[in-house]
Amino acid sequence: xxxxxxxxxxxxxxxxxxxxxxxxxxxxxxxxxxxxxxxxxxxxxxxxxxxxxxxxxxxxxxxxxxxxxxxxxxxxxxxxxxxxxxxxxxxxxxxxxxxxxxxxxxxxxxxxxxxxxxxxxxxx
Amino acid sequence: xxxxxxxxxxxxxxxxxxxxxxxxxxxxxxxxxxxxxxxxxxxxxxxxxxxxxxxxxxxxxxxxxxxxxxxxxxxxxxxxxxxxxxxxxxxxxxxxxxxxxxxxxxxxxxxxx
Numbered sequence: 001x002x003x004x005x006x007x008x009x010x011x012x013x014x015x016x017x018x019x020x021x022x023x024x025x026x027x028x029x030x031x032x033x034x035x036x037x038x039x040x041x042x043x044x045x046x047x048x049x050x051x052x053x054x055x056x057x058x059x060x061x062x063x064x065x066x067x068x069x070x071x072x073x074x075x076x077x078x079x080x081x082x083x084x085x086x087x088x089x090x091x092x093x094x095x096x097x098x099x100x101x102x103x104x105x106x107x108x109x110x111x112x113x114x115x116x117x118x119x120x121x122x123x124x
Numbered sequence: 125x126x127x128x129x130x131x132x133x134x135x136x137x138x139x140x141x142x143x144x145x146x147x148x149x150x151x152x153x154x155x156x157x158x159x160x161x162x163x164x165x166x167x168x169x170x171x172x173x174x175x176x177x178x179x180x181x182x183x184x185x186x187x188x189x190x191x192x193x194x195x196x197x198x199x200x201x202x203x204x205x206x207x208x209x210x211x212x213x214x215x216x217x218x219x220x221x222x223x224x225x226x227x228x229x230x231x232x233x234x235x236x237x
Contacts, residue, residue: 046228095174
């Protein structure tokens with residue numbers, strides 16, 4: 001069974017940093033592109049970042065580019081999100097999500113597995 | 125960025141009746157080279173993470189009941205639940221994966237009438 005387990009969330013003050021982690025199991029982690037998607041309280045879904053299988057290609061939403069950095073360690077089956085200069089608008093649940101990996105080309109870019117999410121709260 | 129707009133924002137349907145949710149994109153999601161529509165649908169039940177229902181606009185994910193179906197092409201898409209069941213109470217989101225940034229609709233809340 002595919003499992004994605006996020007950790008590292010919490011309450012931080014504006015301007016501070018946080019690093020999220022996601023541990024994958026039940027599949028060959030290095031075979032799938034990975035993403036982070038967030039959901040503000042009571043709001044919809046916002047894709048924020050993508051990383052390919054080999055960490056060669058990364059993409060970011062405009063709202064986080066320059067502040068957030070995605071990375072992965074396939075030897076540890078882990079995905080990371082370094083978040084700097086956090087603001088109130090960054091509060092929400094952060095999901096680690098998997099690209100199915102069976103599409104042709106460089107990926108599917110939709111998401112077949114989601115973690116349970118981790119809460120990030122930015123408040124003074 | 126491609127803007128995804130769902131309608132209605134909320135919907136109440138009687139058990140056993142049909143429910144339909146629309147999703148419109150600000151530009152076509154039909155990729156000429158493969159004739160596929162780059163659109164997915166997700167279901168998020170209360171207190172849970174989203175779950176993939178449909179991709180390529182009409183392909184059901186493995187394990188999804190066949191009462192769920194997706195249709196449409198270009199800029200207009202529909203998720204249909206043929207006979208609403210109690211466990212279908214959820215928020216439904218569409219997502220385009222035609223281009224980066226990947227974008228979602230605002231969500232449609234489905235309830236039982």
